[in-house]
Amino acid sequence: MLMEIDATTTLLVAIVVLLIGRWLIGRIPPLQRYNIPEPVVGGMLAAVAITIAKVAAGAELSFDMALQTPFMLAFFATVGLGADVRTLVRGGRGVILFLVAIAIMLVLQNAIGLAGAFSMDLHPLNGLLAGSVTMLGGHGTGAAYATQFSDVDNLQGAMELAMACATFGLVLGGIIGGPVAQRLITRHGLTPGDGASAPSGQAGADAPPGTSRPLTMPLFLETLLLIVACVVAGSTLGELMKGKVLTLPPFVWTLFTGVVLRNVLGLARIREVDDAAVQLFGGVALSLFLTMALISLRLWELVSLALPILAILAVQTAFVAVYTSLVTFRIMGGNYDAAVLAAGACGIGLGATPTAIANMQAVTNKYGPSPQAFLILPIVGAFLIDITNALVIQGYLSLPLFGF
Secondary structure (H helix, E strand, O other), X not given: OEEEEOHHHHHHHXXXXXXXXXXXXXXXXXHHHOOOOHHHHHHHXXXXXXXXXXXXXXXEEEEOOOOHHHHHHHHHHHHHHOOOXXXXXHHHHHHHHHHHHHHHHHHHXXXXXXXXXXXXXXXXXXXXXXXXXXXXXXXXXXXXXXXXXXXXXXXXXXXXXXXXXXXXXXXXXXXXXXXXXXXXXXXXXXXXXXXXXXOOOOOOOOOOOOEOOOOOHXXXXXHHHHHHHHHHHHHHHHHHOXXXXXXXXXXXXXXXXXXXXXXXXXXXXXXXXXXXXXXXXXXXXXXXXXXXXXXXXXXXXXXXXXXXXXXXXXXXXXXXXXXXXHHHHHHOOOOHHHHHHHHHHHHHXXXXXXXXXXXXXXXHHHHOOOHHHHHHHXXXXXXXXXXXXXXXXXXXXXXXXXXX
């Protein structure tokens, strides 16, 4: 029996599921400890319930996802609108070095994913989904590319695979970060302040240029205008450039539009984008987008991929632990700050920026403060790594074997 649910009711269901996820996180400590997102908790619970209903009673729900893509584009618009080049300048040389270290890591993650897919006779797109698309991109980027792969290449179970990989990475990223930093600190006898402190002039730097005002109706409408403008521009550019030399999905164009709009308005002193309002809109858009993606999961399509993908993800976890210990740690100077950043890199490389921050907080709570690490990682994790990841993924998709 098939039950079709319209777009408005789908939105209602998504909000209810999201609130259930929030309620559960408030009452289950492990979910808080590993920073599992609210939409993932509520959405996966709903997906399991829907799967049980299908298997046990033959009842299947069909949700109208007309609002899913607009929410996705709105989220990437907020990522772009949060990218202020003046903040990048404040980070100095450390930001560039850390970005280079993470960029090399994500290139290798995709190579590992593709190698694993080929070795186990899987579609190569599955390898990318088990690479930096979800390992570094998390649930948002994973869902965005899963949608693209499903629509363009008819890849079965893409969304289910992306959500499983992203959730796996999020948990493991929070588990391995602390041990990696502890081993580096103990092995090299590191202590706070044993290397370079925060870059010159940054320790007490002014706050980022973005403003933060009470969320009034004018500010609400102003921020909504910027987001919708980015979505419209990104969608239009995506259509215009389809099949051209530079073919990027609409959400990447939307992100780039946000970057340009934010910095043109700020540098020309026309208007400062309100960071708090942008983050609020971004959080709501991402949560609803992910919840919609998760409640529509067809988990029964993931069974055949379970063991091969787990093998790839196990290799990814081991790779991130080794890479951050040997490469990231050395690139960042081999001192205490570098060890803290290695813990953060584990969180970014497998999970998300909040996981990275949680890793670093756990390390510094035990061993001592690291102002430089807490300056560098949020700048890279906030927007630079999303842009870099999108470019690297598109570089892989331009290879002849994919046909994009």
